[in-house]
Amino acid sequence: MSRLLRTGLNAGTEAPQVVGGKGVHFHLSNGQKVLDGSNTGGPLGHGHPVMAEALRKAADLPMVSEGWSWKGRDQAAEDLFEIGLAGEHHWAGAVRFCLSGSEANDVALSLSQALTGRKAIATRERAYHGLVGLSRDVTVQPHWHGGLAAPNGGTKVPPPCAPVHVLPAPEGAVYLSGTEAMRPRPSLDQALAGAPEQLRDSAAVILDYTQGGYYHDGAYQDAVATIARREGAYWIADEVVTGIGRAGRGFAFQGGKSRPDIVTLGKGLGGGMVSVAAIVLSKDVAAELDGKSWQNYGTLRGHPMAMAAVSAYLGIVRDEDLLARVHALEGLYARRLKEIAERHPSVARVAGQGLHWTIELHGPDWRNWLADTPDAPIASRVSAHALASGAVIGTSGEQISLFLAPPLIISEAESEQLLAILDESLALADREHNAAMQTAH
Numbered sequence: 001m002s003r004l005l006r007t008g009l010n011a012g013t014e015a016p017q018v019v020g021g022k023g024v025h026f027h028l029s030n031g032q033k034v035l036d037g038s039n040t041g042g043p044l045g046h047g048h049p050v051m052a053e054a055l056r057k058a059a060d061l062p063m064v065s066e067g068w069s070w071k072g073r074d075q076a077a078e079d080l081f082e083i084g085l086a087g088e089h090h091w092a093g094a095v096r097f098c099l100s101g102s103e104a105n106d107v108a109l110s111l112s113q114a115l116t117g118r119k120a121i122a123t124r125e126r127a128y129h130g131l132v133g134l135s136r137d138v139t140v141q142p143h144w145h146g147g148l149a150a151p152n153g154g155t156k157v158p159p160p161c162a163p164v165h166v167l168p169a170p171e172g173a174v175y176l177s178g179t180e181a182m183r184p185r186p187s188l189d190q191a192l193a194g195a196p197e198q199l200r201d202s203a204a205v206i207l208d209y210t211q212g213g214y215y216h217d218g219a220y221q222d223a224v225a226t227i228a229r230r231e232g233a234y235w236i237a238d239e240v241v242t243g244i245g246r247a248g249r250g251f252a253f254q255g256g257k258s259r260p261d262i263v264t265l266g267k268g269l270g271g272g273m274v275s276v277a278a279i280v281l282s283k284d285v286a287a288e289l290d291g292k293s294w295q296n297y298g299t300l301r302g303h304p305m306a307m308a309a310v311s312a313y314l315g316i317v318r319d320e321d322l323l324a325r326v327h328a329l330e331g332l333y334a335r336r337l338k339e340i341a342e343r344h345p346s347v348a349r350v351a352g353q354g355l356h357w358t359i360e361l362h363g364p365d366w367r368n369w370l371a372d373t374p375d376a377p378i379a380s381r382v383s384a385h386a387l388a389s390g391a392v393i394g395t396s397g398e399q400i401s402l403f404l405a406p407p408l409i410i411s412e413a414e415s416e417q418l419l420a421i422l423d424e425s426l427a428l429a430d431r432e433h434n435a436a437m438q439t440a441h
Contacts, residue, residue, distance in 0.1 A: 016387065021046030024407050024414055026392065034387060037406045037418045038394030040241050040356070043268035044316060045407035051271045051312050058308035066301040073097065076307040080278065083314040084244045088251075091259045093286035096279045097302040097310075101240030101266025102130025104277040105206065107296055108262045109134040112204035112234040115288055119162050122198055122205040122233070125169040126212025126366075128396075129238055137162050141212050143371035143397060151374045165198035167205070167224065169214040174334050175341040175350040177362070192223055199231040204262075208238035209252035212366075213358030213401055215351050218256030225258035234285070240266040240277070241356065245317060245408050248327035248354035261285050271313030272407075276306035322408045326354045329415060333357055333404070336419045345437075346429035348400075356405045359422070361429050363400040371397055378432060382425050391421040 020027035024045045026034050036045060044051060064070045077095050085092050098104050109121055110133070123129065123138040130139060131146045137160045139146070147157040168191045173180075185191075199205055205228050209215055228235040237260035242252040245268060253260055262285060266277035281289075317323065330353065337357055341347040349360045363378055376384070377399040386393040394403050406418060 023047070024410050032390070035391040035406070035414060035418050035421070037386075037391045037404050037421075039272075039392070039407065040246065040267045040405045042272035043245050043322075043408045044271050044313070045409050046272070048271065048273075048316065048409075050316055051273045051309065054308050054312035055273055055305060058305045061304035061308070064302075064304055065299050066297055070302065070304060070307070072304050072307040072311070073302045076302075076310040079311045079314045080280075083318050084250060085280070086250065088259070091282050092263075092280055093283035094281050096281075097306065098277045098279065098298060099301060100130070100132075100275055101238075101264060101277050102132040102135045103298075104240065104264040104266055104279050105129045105135035105138070105236070105238060106133040108236050108264050108279050109138070109204055109206065110296070111294070112236070112262070113162075115285075116203040116232065116234070118201065118203040118233075120165060120202045121162055122165040122167060122195075122202040124167045124207060124214070124216075126214055127166075127169075127206075127208055128211040129206055129208060130240075134161055136160075137164050138206055140164065140166050141398075142367060143369055143399070145370060149371040151372055155370045155372045157370075165202055167192065167195055167198065169212070170216045170220040171351075172215045172217060172220075173349045173351040175338045175347070177341075177345075177348050180348050188219060188223055192227065195224065195227045196231055199228050199233040202231075202233045204228075204234040204236050206236040206238050208240070209242045209247065209353070210356050210358070211241075213349070213351050213360050213403075215353050215356075215358075221253060221256035222258045225256070225260070234261040236260060236262045236264060238264050240264055241405075242354070243267075244269065244314070245322055245326060246354050246356050246405065248330045249323055252353070269313065270306055270309035271316065274303075274306045274309040276303075276310055278310075320409075326408050329410070329412065330354050332412060332415060333419075336416075340419065340423045340426070343423070344426045344430050346426060346433040352404075355408060355410070357403060359402045359404075359426075361400045361402070362433055366399060366401075369399045371399075373399075378429055382429050385428050386421050386425040389421045389425060391418050393418075393422055393425070 017029040018026050019029050026036050126141045128139045128141050129135045136146045145157045149155050225235045237253045239251050243265040261282050263280040270276040337350045341350045346361050348362045379395040379402050383393050383395050
């Protein structure tokens with residue numbers, strides 16, 4: 001029996017054991033070679049030679065804590081500004097490295113509280129920002145509550161650290177089924193009518209660009225940013241998933257005219273080889289810290305191995321022109337996923353950008369689900385079928401949502417293979433959906 005306490009990504013299933021990987025494929029203990037179709041932390045797939053060589057060299061470097069100056073950390077900061085933040089130098093001021101996206105969000109939110117003297121924070125509906133401190137508070141997708149999920153009413157949810165205001169999320173789908181398409185929706189002004197009062201009370205509003213299957217456009221971002229600035233709340237762009245590659249541009253926030261006060265990065269920033277994250281402050285926020293000591297320290301933040309990974313990843317993004325590659329593939333995924341959805345009555349909506357896409361199925365209301373069912377959710381069973389067919393399609397443990405986030409190096413042919421497996425696997429959801437509809441009538 002394993003002594004490792006773990007959690008399965010897909011609720012109700014046993015996770016497959018990975019024994020290796022190369023390029024866009026995982027190698028499993030049962031001998032399978034499967035497409036990695038859902039891995040936001042692995043933008044370069046597995047075993048990228050440039051990343052591997054950079055880390056081999058970095059293994060000889062000394063262990064330097066955040067309290068020491070280190071030339072590799074300075075270089076990683078310069079690379080982030082010159083490559084990742086190219087064209088954004090008019091507002092971006094400074095960067096600080098940390099360990100994970102969850103930590104980056106928690107640190108950014110606590111800094112906002114310190115600067116404003118306000119305790120409350122705001123986010124949008126269905127958001128996920130991590131499971132550490134304040135980042136857990138603003139994770140409002142119900143099943144990611146950070147507690148203990150158990151059937152028969154035994155779920156235990158930890159108390160929050162701060163009050164949270166939840167803004168309505170925009171739709172932004174490329175496909176809606178008939179019933180979903182007919183549902184009346186408020187205008188942007190109507191949806192955000194309560195936002196001024198909420199942000200007047202908030203230290204910051206934090207927005208992400210993918211979680212819960214909502215991918216908002218520039219108009220929503222700009223509207224929230226305008227209200228935040230007027231009401232004295234900081235705007236934090238959570239680009240942990242989307243930053244430097246996955247959105248098909250440097251950052252998802254570049255789809256709007258506004259620019260954030262703080263940006264958080266993580267996931268793929270270390271090229272999938274090392275856990276690393278970052279907090280980018282605007283010039284205005286950096287100026288607020290001038291003459292002050294930011295009392296926030298981490299022993300392993302900015303570790304030489306992590307800094308080597310950051311510089312190597314940014315160089316690969318530039319040298320292999322990955323942003324253009326993802327931007328080109330975005331059109332393929334949008335077109336093919338819409339075609340697939342139209343063939344499957346089980347699909348309620350499809351939304352996405354770049355190489356991050358959500359396929360939401362008809363099923364129980366996500367608002368009432370705390371991951372507390374004893375049976376595997378329908379999304380997990382579709383995912384299991386896809387795995388047996390040769391591809392990893394993720395669910396984030398969600399009840400009705402599937403998501404695709406393949407490595408940025410995936411080819412068009414490999415993308416078509418991944419989409420074909422999704423198409424075939426959705427037949428399982430169709431059978432259950434059709435049976436439920438017959439029972440209802």
